[in-house]
Amino acid sequence: MAGMGTTLVKAVANALIVLIVAAFIISAIFVEQGEQQLKGYALELFQAKVRQYQMRGIKLNETQLQQINMTIWRDLGLLEPKSVRILRFTLWSIMLKFDMFPARAHYAGALGNTAKDVILAALPNTIILFTTATIICILIGIFLGLQTARKAGGIADRVISTIAMISASLPMWWVGMLMLLVFAFDLGVAPFAGIDVYSDLAELSKHVSGFLYWIYSIPIWLKYMWLPLLTIVIVAFGGWAYTIRNVVISVMTEDFVHVARAKGLPERTVLYKHVLRAASPPIVTMSALSIVGSLGGAIITETVFSWPGMGRTYWVALQNGDTGVLIAATFVTVFLFVVIIVLLDFVYALLDPRVRTGMTGGAR
Amino acid sequence: MSTQIERVRWFLGELKRVKSGLVGFILLFILIGVALAFPLIANPQDIANWSGHGEYWDQKMLPKLAPPAWINMFSSVKYAVTQDLSAGAGNYTVLDMQNDKDMLRYLDLMNPDVAKALRQLPEDQRKTLLDNLRKNLHFRYLVYIERSIVYDFKADVPPSDIVILSKIGPIILRKGLVQGINIQLVRPDGITLTLTPGASPNVTNPFNINQYADMMSPGLLIGLTIPTTVNTSGTETYRVIVANTTWRFSIRDYISSVLNSRNPALINSVLGPILKVANVSIGEGVYIDPMVFLMSKAEKDIVAGTAPPLRGKYVLYIKFLIKVPEGYPKPVFKIEKAKALGVYGLLGTDLQGRDLWPAFVYGVRWALIIGLVVSVISTFIGVMYGVISGYLGGWTDVIMTRVAQIIYSLPVLPLLIILAYFFGQNIWNIVWILIAFGWVGLVFTVRSMVLQIKENLYVEAARAIGASSWRIIFKHVFPQILPYMFASMALSVPGAILAEAGLSFLGLGDPNVVTWGKILHDAQAGNAVLNGAWWWVIPPGLGIAVVGMTFVFIGYALDRILNPRLIR
Numbered sequence: 001m002a003g004m005g006t007t008l009v010k011a012v013a014n015a016l017i018v019l020i021v022a023a024f025i026i027s028a029i030f031v032e033q034g035e036q037q038l039k040g041y042a043l044e045l046f047q048a049k050v051r052q053y054q055m056r057g058i059k060l061n062e063t064q065l066q067q068i069n070m071t072i073w074r075d076l077g078l079l080e081p082k083s084v085r086i087l088r089f090t091l092w093s094i095m096l097k098f099d100m101f102p103a104r105a106h107y108a109g110a111l112g113n114t115a116k117d118v119i120l121a122a123l124p125n126t127i128i129l130f131t132t133a134t135i136i137c138i139l140i141g142i143f144l145g146l147q148t149a150r151k152a153g154g155i156a157d158r159v160i161s162t163i164a165m166i167s168a169s170l171p172m173w174w175v176g177m178l179m180l181l182v183f184a185f186d187l188g189v190a191p192f193a194g195i196d197v198y199s200d201l202a203e204l205s206k207h208v209s210g211f212l213y214w215i216y217s218i219p220i221w222l223k224y225m226w227l228p229l230l231t232i233v234i235v236a237f238g239g240w241a242y243t244i245r246n247v248v249i250s251v252m253t254e255d256f257v258h259v260a261r262a263k264g265l266p267e268r269t270v271l272y273k274h275v276l277r278a279a280s281p282p283i284v285t286m287s288a289l290s291i292v293g294s295l296g297g298a299i300i301t302e303t304v305f306s307w308p309g310m311g312r313t314y315w316v317a318l319q320n321g322d323t324g325v326l327i328a329a330t331f332v333t334v335f336l337f338v339v340i341i342v343l344l345d346f347v348y349a350l351l352d353p354r355v356r357t358g359m360t361g362g363a364r
Numbered sequence: 365m366s367t368q369i370e371r372v373r374w375f376l377g378e379l380k381r382v383k384s385g386l387v388g389f390i391l392l393f394i395l396i397g398v399a400l401a402f403p404l405i406a407n408p409q410d411i412a413n414w415s416g417h418g419e420y421w422d423q424k425m426l427p428k429l430a431p432p433a434w435i436n437m438f439s440s441v442k443y444a445v446t447q448d449l450s451a452g453a454g455n456y457t458v459l460d461m462q463n464d465k466d467m468l469r470y471l472d473l474m475n476p477d478v479a480k481a482l483r484q485l486p487e488d489q490r491k492t493l494l495d496n497l498r499k500n501l502h503f504r505y506l507v508y509i510e511r512s513i514v515y516d517f518k519a520d521v522p523p524s525d526i527v528i529l530s531k532i533g534p535i536i537l538r539k540g541l542v543q544g545i546n547i548q549l550v551r552p553d554g555i556t557l558t559l560t561p562g563a564s565p566n567v568t569n570p571f572n573i574n575q576y577a578d579m580m581s582p583g584l585l586i587g588l589t590i591p592t593t594v595n596t597s598g599t600e601t602y603r604v605i606v607a608n609t610t611w612r613f614s615i616r617d618y619i620s621s622v623l624n625s626r627n628p629a630l631i632n633s634v635l636g637p638i639l640k641v642a643n644v645s646i647g648e649g650v651y652i653d654p655m656v657f658l659m660s661k662a663e664k665d666i667v668a669g670t671a672p673p674l675r676g677k678y679v680l681y682i683k684f685l686i687k688v689p690e691g692y693p694k695p696v697f698k699i700e701k702a703k704a705l706g707v708y709g710l711l712g713t714d715l716q717g718r719d720l721w722p723a724f725v726y727g728v729r730w731a732l733i734i735g736l737v738v739s740v741i742s743t744f745i746g747v748m749y750g751v752i753s754g755y756l757g758g759w760t761d762v763i764m765t766r767v768a769q770i771i772y773s774l775p776v777l778p779l780l781i782i783l784a785y786f787f788g789q790n791i792w793n794i795v796w797i798l799i800a801f802g803w804v805g806l807v808f809t810v811r812s813m814v815l816q817i818k819e820n821l822y823v824e825a826a827r828a829i830g831a832s833s834w835r836i837i838f839k840h841v842f843p844q845i846l847p848y849m850f851a852s853m854a855l856s857v858p859g860a861i862l863a864e865a866g867l868s869f870l871g872l873g874d875p876n877v878v879t880w881g882k883i884l885h886d887a888q889a890g891n892a893v894l895n896g897a898w899w900w901v902i903p904p905g906l907g908i909a910v911v912g913m914t915f916v917f918i919g920y921a922l923d924r925i926l927n928p929r930l931i932r
Contacts, residue, residue, distance in 0.1 A: 174905035185896040192893070303870070
């Protein structure tokens with residue numbers, strides 16, 4: 001285990017560099033992007049203030065006007081030079097101090113007005129929808145992948161491959177619109193907007209509280225999430241099944257599988273014990289990365305379903321020039337992504353001595 | 365040359381074996397054909413005026429949010445089809461009050477006893493009396509105009525509207541100059557609806573002003589959407605319908621305004637004849653579809669909208685009795701276009717009444733352009749990057765890999781959105797942005813392939829002879845990557861198309877280019893899903909999927925034909 005420590009230090013150092021650079025790029029881009037919107041917003045505020053004074057019949061001189069403008073600019077953080085703001089955002093991002101970032105727009109479910117509150121409200125919503133969907137897809141994918149790999153070239157295999165090809169070119173959000181047309185408009189069995197879940201929950205909280213509230217809120221969440229969940233699974237399971245099939249097929253040609261078969265082990269045991277175990281490292285990597293990736297939500301799909309998750313939060317923040325929330329939402333996903341890669345590298349290094357000295361492994 | 369031909373022949377032979385690839389290439393040819401044939405199968409003017417100020421589409425008078433016409437082939441309920449309506453009988457009669465004969469005729473109609481007495485008087489006495497009578501008239505000409513349109517309703521579901529586009533004017537609306545309008549709808553069952561309240565249901569004498577609604581009665585012209593302007597001459601201010609005024613009359617809008625007026629007298633005067641026959645009344649706050657009401661049998665379910673449709677010929681009469689003062693031109697009323705608005709065209713229309721077919725066909729072009737340009741350039745960049753990084757090795761490799769890793773770890777769509785915010789509004793900028801993020805995924809695979817190729821003996825040999833790095837890269841390394849590159853190009857097309865569609869869907873696309881993503885953006889903004897407008901949502905997404913699938917099929921086929929080692 002001599003090389004282990006160095007590998008770990010190297011991996012963490014690499015990750016830190018990536019994180020710092022990413023934080024800087026993200027901060028720079030969003031500060032730059034928010035600049036125009038913030039200045040426009042400042043001008044609007046200023047004009048509104050001046051109009052207020054005019055209505056009250058108060059005449060302001062040049063210095064007073066300047067004073068008002070300065071106050072607005074200070075409140076919006078525009079007085080500091082851009083570089084200072086970028087560096088500060090970078091530093092706070094790396095320290096994960098998202099409660100320092102202001103949130104100006106209104107976000108459904110957020111309890112406070114910092115980026116941290118916004119993310120704490122949105123992230124769980126994304127997790128219960130997208131992470132659940134991803135896990136379901138992985139499970140379906142493993143099952144179908146194993147079955148189709150067993151009879152490669154068979155009817156089931158061809159069907160799954162075709163589904164994978166088709167769903168690779170389907171926009172998920174468009175499928176979402178179709179699902180809404182069928183299930184919400186035609187059949188009326190699903191709600192149009194996921195965000196209405198909050199009004200239902202508010203209604204519920206008037207009647208029950210505590211543990212009962214928790215129990216009763218489950219069917220409410222299910223009512224709002226089943227359609228988007230179904231959409232994600234329909235679009236994504238084919239790709240998973242196809243990828244896992246390919247991984248499994250490459251494992252199946254290895255000698256130990258032939259040995260297992262030759263020993264007369266039942267096909268089930270060969271498949272689920274021997275093959276799946278050998279095929280698990282890439283599958284685990286892909287799964288871990290996808291689960292982390294799912295935390296970012298899906299901007300367009302969430303917009304179509306009005307789902308109050310990370311993707312929609314991002315979109316709302318973007319339209320309102322909410323720089324702090326944008327940086328926080330983006331950096332959180334990058335951070336989790338990088339952390340999981342380091343963890344995976346580390347786990348593989350522990351498990352497989354061959355990888356110990358290699359570069360970042362896994363899905364690439 | 366012959367080897368080239370042989371190669372192509374070999375490739376085509378292989379292609380026959382890989383069925384999905386064959387399908388892919390056939391689809392690609394069809395798509396290219398459709399893109400090239402666009403001016404033949406759709407009207408390019410529609411696209412040129414797609415995002416204009418709407419005048420172009422107003423002129424076209426298409427229904428709004430109309431399903432495609434072919435749904436009648438699959439539906440047991442037949443929908444009325446959008447069609448031009450024919451003009452029925454018309455009339456234009458002028459009585460000149462300076463002419464004794466016309467004057468007497470006018471009096472015949474207005475006051476028969478006086479006319480009779482006048483006729484019995486000798487010529488000169490009659491003239492004097494007529495001159496006296498003329499002094500009390502404020503006009504020179506009395507013009508009677510009658511126009512009608514006929515709609516033969518044969519379907520089960522009535523049209524969503526009947527719209528008449530006409531030119532009208534000049535008409536001077538002065539106090540003391542009582543002029544009339546009378547709009548009537550005669551249904552196949554003989555029920556006559558008088559749409560202009562105050563007019564008589566059966567006109568026996570077209571020159572009798574009492575059989576018309578007074579054009580000066582408050583709100584009437586506004587309700588009928590006849591535009592007027594205020595004119596001042598001297599101290600007098602009066603309204604005028606100026607010459608050549610465009611009058612767009614929508615029966616649906618008019619009946620809706622009557623129903624929404626919450627004025628029982630008005631509702632009764634317009635819709636009373638149907639209500640009387642059906643023996644029903646309209647309750648407070650009941651929603652009634654105006655066209656369904658007008659075109660259903662007068663039975664008791666008519667208010668609920670479930671009465672059976674009344675098929676047959678509907679005739680709409682529009683009659684004017686206009687008085688023209690001395691020195692003013694005579695009025696004109698000409699129907700330019702009349703349309704029943706129902707299901708329409710190959711793909712229906714959107715909320716603004718735009719034909720979706722040309723937009724859909726035009727979308728093929730941009731999907732192909734975006735997909736191909738982005739995939740070819742970004743794949744090429746990615747491959748070159750990977751080759752250089754892998755071949756040169758050392759610090760160059762470390763730095764290049766690290767840069768690629770950083771870009772790879774950034775969430776793509778959020779940054780695409782940001783950049784589109786910055787530089788969007790132009791389709792080519794979006795293409796560059798997609799390229800900027802599209803190349804990086806390939807780098808890692810190519811690099812590892814190059815690391816393997818580099819170890820081959822022939823590369824070492826070439827190096828030993830003293831070949832330069834660039835020569836080795838282009839002569840020995842690059843050709844090995846080519847098959848993989850072609851497959852990757854095809855496989856990265858769907859991603860590029862999906863990304864552009866996503867950006868356009870969010871409203872970050874080029875506002876002047878009609879892409880499938882933009883159509884879907886409009887559909888989302890226009891609540892197509894809430895209105896059940898499937899014809900607005902399905903075709904563009906299907907187009908995206910088909911173009912994507914075409915290249916996925918081709919990509920997999922190329923992968924299997926050109927990289928036989930990868931077949932497992």
